[in-house]
Amino acid sequence: MNIYVGNLAYSVTKDDLKDAFSEFGEVSNVDIITDKYSGESKGFGFVEMANNSEAEKAIKELNDSEIKGRNIKVNQAKPREDRDRKSTRLNSSHIPLSRMPSSA
Numbered sequence: 001m002n003i004y005v006g007n008l009a010y011s012v013t014k015d016d017l018k019d020a021f022s023e024f025g026e027v028s029n030v031d032i033i034t035d036k037y038s039g040e041s042k043g044f045g046f047v048e049m050a051n052n053s054e055a056e057k058a059i060k061e062l063n064d065s066e067i068k069g070r071n072i073k074v075n076q077a078k079p080r081e082d083r084d085r086k087s088t089r090l091n092s093s094h095i096p097l098s099r100m101p102s103s104a
Helices: 014-022 052-062 085-092
Strands: 002-006 027-034 041-049 073-076
Touching: 002 052, 014 027, 014 041, 014 052, 041 052, 052 073
Parallel strands: none
Antiparallel strands: 002 041, 002 073, 027 041
16 A cells, blocks of 8 residues: 655655654665655655555554654555646647747
């Protein structure tokens, strides 16, 4: 099961999350989402656990618990919608080249 973990302190590491969730079962993967330019944490991440009952217990026990001074939010991750935000943003102000004034 893929688990969303939010409201993370920026100092929380993958090892911190793995240690917290490992108390409830085997953790297969941990990702902390970072800003692509600064590399700093965006304050949320995902933990993957193979066993659903262990994952559900971890969600129940860890939701609203404290890690590094912040109460984290933990729930089952929802699948991302298929969307291309970048192209949507570009298309909203896009002027086709055929309509651009010529510089000649």
